Amino acid sequence: MPAAVPAVGLHSITKRFGDVIAVDSVDLEIADGEFFALLGPSGCGKTTTLRLIAGLEFPTTGSLRIFGDEVGTLPPNRRPVNTVFQNYALFPHMTAEENVAFGLRMRKTPKSEIEPRVRDAIALVHMEGMEQRRPDQLSGGQQQRVALARALVNSPKVLLLDEPLGALDLKLREAMQLELKALQREVGITFVFVTHDQGEALAMSDRIGVMDGGRLLQVGTPEEIYARPANRFVADFIGHANLLDGMVTGPDQVTLTNGITIAAPSDIQPGGRVAVSLRPEQAFLHSLGVAPGHHTSVDGRVEQVTYLGNALIYRVSFQWMHIDVRAENRPGRAPVSAGDEVTVSWEPSSVAVVQD
Amino acid sequence: MTLTTAPPPADGPVLLEVTPEFERAAARGDSRRGFLLSLPAYVYLVLFFAIPFGIVVVYSLATRNTIGGTDLAGWNLDSYRRLAEPIVRDILFRSVWIAVLTTLICLVVAYPFSYFIATRTPTIRNILLVFVMIPFWTNFLVRNYAWRVILGSDGPFAAVTEALGVGRQEILFTHSAVILGLVYGYLPFMVLPLYAAIERIDGSLIEAGRDLYASGAQTFRRVLLPLSMPGVLAGSILVFVPSLGAYVTPQILGGGKSTMLGSYIVVQFLTARNWPLGASLSFVLMTVMLTATLIYFRAGGRNL
Numbered sequence: 001m002p003a004a005v006p007a008v009g010l011h012s013i014t015k016r017f018g019d020v021i022a023v024d025s026v027d028l029e030i031a032d033g034e035f036f037a038l039l040g041p042s043g044c045g046k047t048t049t050l051r052l053i054a055g056l057e058f059p060t061t062g063s064l065r066i067f068g069d070e071v072g073t074l075p076p077n078r079r080p081v082n083t084v085f086q087n088y089a090l091f092p093h094m095t096a097e098e099n100v101a102f103g104l105r106m107r108k109t110p111k112s113e114i115e116p117r118v119r120d121a122i123a124l125v126h127m128e129g130m131e132q133r134r135p136d137q138l139s140g141g142q143q144q145r146v147a148l149a150r151a152l153v154n155s156p157k158v159l160l161l162d163e164p165l166g167a168l169d170l171k172l173r174e175a176m177q178l179e180l181k182a183l184q185r186e187v188g189i190t191f192v193f194v195t196h197d198q199g200e201a202l203a204m205s206d207r208i209g210v211m212d213g214g215r216l217l218q219v220g221t222p223e224e225i226y227a228r229p230a231n232r233f234v235a236d237f238i239g240h241a242n243l244l245d246g247m248v249t250g251p252d253q254v255t256l257t258n259g260i261t262i263a264a265p266s267d268i269q270p271g272g273r274v275a276v277s278l279r280p281e282q283a284f285l286h287s288l289g290v291a292p293g294h295h296t297s298v299d300g301r302v303e304q305v306t307y308l309g310n311a312l313i314y315r316v317s318f319q320w321m322h323i324d325v326r327a328e329n330r331p332g333r334a335p336v337s338a339g340d341e342v343t344v345s346w347e348p349s350s351v352a353v354v355q356d
Numbered sequence: 357m358t359l360t361t362a363p364p365p366a367d368g369p370v371l372l373e374v375t376p377e378f379e380r381a382a383a384r385g386d387s388r389r390g391f392l393l394s395l396p397a398y399v400y401l402v403l404f405f406a407i408p409f410g411i412v413v414v415y416s417l418a419t420r421n422t423i424g425g426t427d428l429a430g431w432n433l434d435s436y437r438r439l440a441e442p443i444v445r446d447i448l449f450r451s452v453w454i455a456v457l458t459t460l461i462c463l464v465v466a467y468p469f470s471y472f473i474a475t476r477t478p479t480i481r482n483i484l485l486v487f488v489m490i491p492f493w494t495n496f497l498v499r500n501y502a503w504r505v506i507l508g509s510d511g512p513f514a515a516v517t518e519a520l521g522v523g524r525q526e527i528l529f530t531h532s533a534v535i536l537g538l539v540y541g542y543l544p545f546m547v548l549p550l551y552a553a554i555e556r557i558d559g560s561l562i563e564a565g566r567d568l569y570a571s572g573a574q575t576f577r578r579v580l581l582p583l584s585m586p587g588v589l590a591g592s593i594l595v596f597v598p599s600l601g602a603y604v605t606p607q608i609l610g611g612g613k614s615t616m617l618g619s620y621i622v623v624q625f626l627t628a629r630n631w632p633l634g635a636s637l638s639f640v641l642m643t644v645m646l647t648a649t650l651i652y653f654r655a656g657g658r659n660l
Contacts, residue, residue: 056563076566083567089560093582102578104570150568 003167005068007032007158007190008053013062013145022048024214030158030192030207032067035184037201038194040211041237046194048087049211050160055079064309067157067215082151083160087167088143090135096146097131103154113137121153124183129351141172148180152187161193177204194315198238202226210234226279233356235277242283242323243275243354253351258319262296274353280326282350285314285336291345300325302340316344375497379538398598409642416635424629435632439640444620444633448640451617454531454606455599458538459590462546462595463588465539470587471580475559485551496541500608504528507609529611537605542598546591554580586655593652597645617641 006029015023017037023045030036036263038046051057069272081101083202087270090099090321100121114354116332122128125145135143144164151159165173165179181204184191195201202222209219210233218230229235246256253274254264264276284295291297300318307308314325323344327333376556419430438444473484491499506556507513507528517525527533557580565575603618610616624634 054567056567076563077571079570081567083564085560085564087558087560088560089564091561091564091579091583102565102570105576106569106571106578154568 004032006030006065007034007067008192009065009068010049010052011063011065011289013049013052013059014047015052015271016060021194021214023059025282026211026214026216028209028216030221031169031309031343032190033204034190035181035191035204036193037205037208038192039198039201039208039237040196044211045214046074046196046211047162047216050083050162050192050194053158054081054160055082055085058111066136080157081158083162084144084147084151084152084164086164086199088135088147088161090143090150091318092135092145095132095134096127096138096220099135099146100153100303100332107154110334115154121149123150124187126176132217142175143212144176148183152189156189158190159190163194163196165195165197175202179206197264199245202238203209210237212237228352229277229354232275232277235275235352236353240280240324240326242278242353243279244321245273245275245324246352248272248274256321258321260298260319260321262298262351264349264351264353265348268355272355276344277352277354278323278346278350280324283323283325283346285325285327285334286335286343286345287317288343289342291343294347296348296351297343297345299343302338303344305336312340316342318344359558360407383403387450412638414635415631416639418632418635420535420630420632435630435636437556438633443479444637447617447620448613450531450615454535454538454616458535458542458599459546459592460598461535461539463545463592466543466546466550466591468586470547471554473499473547473551474555474557481555485548488547493542497608499541500537500605503533503540504608507536507616509534528609529613531610531615532617533609534606536600538599541605542595544592545598549594550584550587550591553590555583587620589652589655593648596607597648600644601641 008028008030010026010028010126013023013026013028014021026045026049028347038049040046048057052059053066055078056070056076059072061207062072063070065137066080070136090096091228094102097118101118104117108115122131125148127142127145127149128145130138130142133142135146138146144167147164161180165176168176177200180191188291192268193201193205196197202225207219207221208225210225210230212233218234218293220228225234225238229234229238229241230242242355244256246254248266248268248270249261250270252263253261254266255261256276262276267276269272283293286297288299300316300323303317304315305324306315308311309329310331311326311328314327316323316325325344368557380409401484413428414428416435416516417431419427419434420426439448473488475479476484485524505511509526509527509528510526511528514526517518517523527536561579561583562575565579566572571593599617601618602616607619610619613619621634621637621641624630
């Protein structure tokens, strides 16, 4: 996908800590100007990958390039990247302004240049008037902004962000997601962003790399990752998915472990053990036997209804398996309750066949 | 503050009323409990610090009589005037100089070691801290005599320096031996507060320094050192204060030549029988120590 020289290029990067393999032969290219998310559960190797790019860890094997230059063995102070740390890591003994100016001072930037650049960076993150405050006099959101300014003021070629929104409360986090995305477009710098929150990754990134157990499982746009998960882990980790175990029994056909055969397009050879992934919001609930003709449908019984406010989740069981169906809470919805006999249907194209 | 204004209904639940009187009584109770809890400490301080210190001050203002006794009359500042005499002044300066040097050496030796301990895993950290404490299991006096054997003319120190080709170095009964003994004795007092201060520093601040283009040395000077300053100050005071008033080490390793103030004060009380001069020297010593401690607490120190 990346056309020109990638901003970050990892080739067969492996990082071992003693016997533990934290990052397992990862190949990844991140394009210039991209907003890239490394997504995965804790301990999946995403933070170690980010620290390898920052120079806070050194790879055991492999090649690491930033805009074509091999940097794998350079210390962090000699790499053209800056990091926004998870808990911001603002220097507690310096004011906001001194924190922002730190990188420029260390690089012996002329004084006349430092002042306007610091002012611009502080304005960029809307922290005017807070210059003389110390970190402990700032709220979490304000510290976050100072940390961003402290990194961006150095005009890094790549900005690395380690769970930058993790410490903020929900409302603030949502506001900062939009702001961070807008900020990235404004400065045009490549952002590499680590998160365990799949919603955050989907909402903010141009592309997402999903990691588990040190391996990079899938790289793609949010749409690709959500609609076409590469394996069971990705399907399960991103959003909610009904994962129905079965076996490929013919072209575009899967027989589930409960004996029901459904249409499910895939390239997998017959006999392969698979799971069919179906998103709850892409399944529909009908009165028994009235599903649209072109839909795949199964008959079942409603086991449980969960009220979410904006939506309802119906758990429908059919032949020892069950499917969750999500329906928006709209006026005039049919009054379905536990015990009702129903038909569940979906477009054949909304399922994805995944392997372990 | 009154919570209820209406009288409770006759057969309803009994509502509690929090009146200003009640709150004041509660606050009085709190402060009385606080006073009672700290009373033993106050009693100890008065009996074993304030009263003896007062006696020292009284004696420093008294007069030495011709038979070596002290007359508690004719109050004057003569003994303080004598502090300016060359012999006293030299000992004073030398004591301060030896204490400063001891403190600096302890700082330079202890800082890297404390950093090393603070960055280990908790298990190794605890083992290393126990190693730091082990010397305290042996009596201080005994350890000083051990040094006398080590540094003596037939001791291992001279053998080692000879083997190293710098000749048989005999430093016993020199200032070097005193400083060596003091550094040895008080090093743990530098290591522990330094360790506590460094251990508290968030490691990601060091990484942030490196990430923001600072070299290792710059990160030390701009980030690590300023943030560990409370530990540097605490350790320095804990080493400087006892070094300044040291008696046993200069006596044993310095050859009893009144190298330092402590020995000189003892001489004034026991040999020269000039109690006012001894008391005035003690007073000066105490004042310097208290001032150092006060400066530390004013600077917001918490590591003692």
